Amino acid sequence: MAWVRTAVSLIGFGFAIVQFFDRMDQMPGVGPARYPGVAHYLGLSLIFCGVMALVISLWEYRWINRYLAEGSFAAIAGVSAEGKHTPTIAASVLLAAIGIFAFFAVLLRFV
Numbered sequence: 001m002a003w004v005r006t007a008v009s010l011i012g013f014g015f016a017i018v019q020f021f022d023r024m025d026q027m028p029g030v031g032p033a034r035y036p037g038v039a040h041y042l043g044l045s046l047i048f049c050g051v052m053a054l055v056i057s058l059w060e061y062r063w064i065n066r067y068l069a070e071g072s073f074a075a076i077a078g079v080s081a082e083g084k085h086t087p088t089i090a091a092s093v094l095l096a097a098i099g100i101f102a103f104f105a106v107l108l109r110f111v
Helices: 002-026 038-070 088-110
Strands: none
Touching (some): 002 088
16 A cells, blocks of 8 residues: 555656646746746656556555465465455556546646
């Protein structure tokens, strides 16, 4: 779950950076950005890193559950042969879909 929390933070922060710098020109007393495209690239890279962190977390979660179910830890881990059913996988997949949507929303708006 720490992976998921970090990934959501990366996705949210990347999207917030893009939104903030898009609206910075409308603020009174604020000059134009020196490098206007950098905020979009930074936001896209943070969103991409968040989505990749979710993919890695899903892979690691499934690997650890399989290891606990098949190894000598199965008796004390509380994991059966069919695996442990938690909402972690569903939440991670949903958040990855939201991250992919945010990535393409920022990418297509920038282009």
